[in-house]
Amino acid sequence: MTQVIVQETAPVTLIGGGDVAPSDLKEALLIAPVLVAADGGANTAVALGYEPRAVIGDFDSVSAETRAALPDSILHLVAEQETTDFDKALRAVAAPLVLAVGFLGGRVDHQLAALHVLVQPHDSPCILIGAQEVVVHITAPLAVTLTPGDVVSLFPLAPVTGRSEGLEWPIDGLTLSPFQRIGTSNRAIAEEVRIGVDGPGLLAILPRRSLGAVIQAMQADRSQSWAAPQVR
Structure with a gap:
């Protein structure tokens, strides 16, 4: 069980490594201004000019350039391979609502995995935002x-x-x-x-x-x- 890493009383935006429209991320951050990245989602966040509050995952998709651009204090390695990075990150966030971008679109197996995670028991309700x-x-x-x-x-x-x-x-x-x-x-x-x-x-x-x-x-x-x- 992943421990809580980010605890907020307001909604949180979670970014994944899939397709992310900059307008979707901007809209989500207007509602949920704290940004958390699930593993490779950090690459997209940094490329779009954002620094996440935390990066959570097994770090198999975070580029060396992204890691160099971020402080070590926000990098949270969850090494186990039994769950996806989306699951790891969602379990590590305690918030009244999570707006998740970058988990729909792209590879079908990744989308199916995201839907599988969505129906698992989590403390924070989540909305997956697609195109x-x-x-x-x-x-x-x-x-x-x-x-x-x-x-x-x-x-x-x-x-x-x-x-x-x-x-x-x-x-x-x-x-x-x-x-x-x-x-x-x-x-x-x-x-x-x-x-x-x-x-x-x-x-x-x-x-x-x-x-x-x-x-x-x-x-x-x-x-x-x-x-x-x-x-x-």
Whole structure:
């Protein structure tokens, strides 16, 4: 278990080594100004003129030039190879919300690994920000303001049941599973979409322009969340 390295009372931006649009990073930092890099994300941060509060990972992707440009005090080596650098970094951050850029796009295996990490039990809720979508793990009732017609894709990484309001195809009474029924390409038919789940494993994939609304929804009262199983 990675120890907490960065503890904040405000949201944190986490940058990975994948595709990062400078505008996405800038937008995230306006909301979550403390920047943490997961391993090779430090290369992108430095190249764009930012110095992270901390760099966390096994350092197999941090260039020698990047390491030379950063003080040793912010470099936190987590040498174990059982988890990804995204997982290492997310476990090392304690914050009310993490905005993660540089984990979607690029290699498909890296994206799948990021989605796998997203459904693991972490203390800090996380939003993955991509070029076209944002992705969240639904761990408590989610009520988000959207535009009718917006695509709302629900993708299960484990069998899960739940309920919804404001979707063209409600999920009430259904079991979503990666082996059988999934919920991609659903659509909002109301300005507010509500989704509740009975356990872990369901990802919501929403339009990129809904980021502000998703942040608001993720920062709402989440006291009804279930206890995620402590599995690896």
